[in-house]
Amino acid sequence: MAHYAEGSQLFRNLGILEQLRPKLVYGNSVRNVLGTVESGNADAGIVYKTDARITNRVRQVATAPSNLHSPIVYPIAVISSSRNQQAARTYAQFLSSSQAQAVFRRYGFGIAG
Structure with missing residues (x-):
């Protein structure tokens, strides 16, 4: 799973960061993460909804509740x-x-x- 730094906060607040850590690939930007998922080099990624909307090559499957991350x-x-x-x-x-x-x-x- 690819994600940008903000994904760690979400996973930590869900209580699953340590379980997922061995499977994580960090991107240097949200667009980098999006590109990694688009190319098939990651099964899933954590990106901003506004970035996910710019492509038809990924499918949004969930939205993180606002109480699980700092405001963007x-x-x-x-x-x-x-x-x-x-x-x-x-x-x-x-x-x-x-x-x-x-x-x-x-x-x-x-x-x-």
Whole structure:
């Protein structure tokens, strides 16, 4: 079974990490794990639902309950040393807009409150 680092937390919280550890193959990214499963080099993988949706070469069989893992958050920040601070602020504001949030939802992402 291939997985990215977050899979260990899930397996630990399910109480099966030590049992699975000899069978685990770690990927260096979620897309790497997805590719490993797509190629048949792993029977299963732990990936984000949004990544699993981008391919028809894998089948989602289960979703981890949110109480078994830390929230998955993609933050955004404007770097104070940026030479393009205004453009970065404009982009960050756009990502908070209802138009951008509709796109996020369409692709399976939730919106942080």
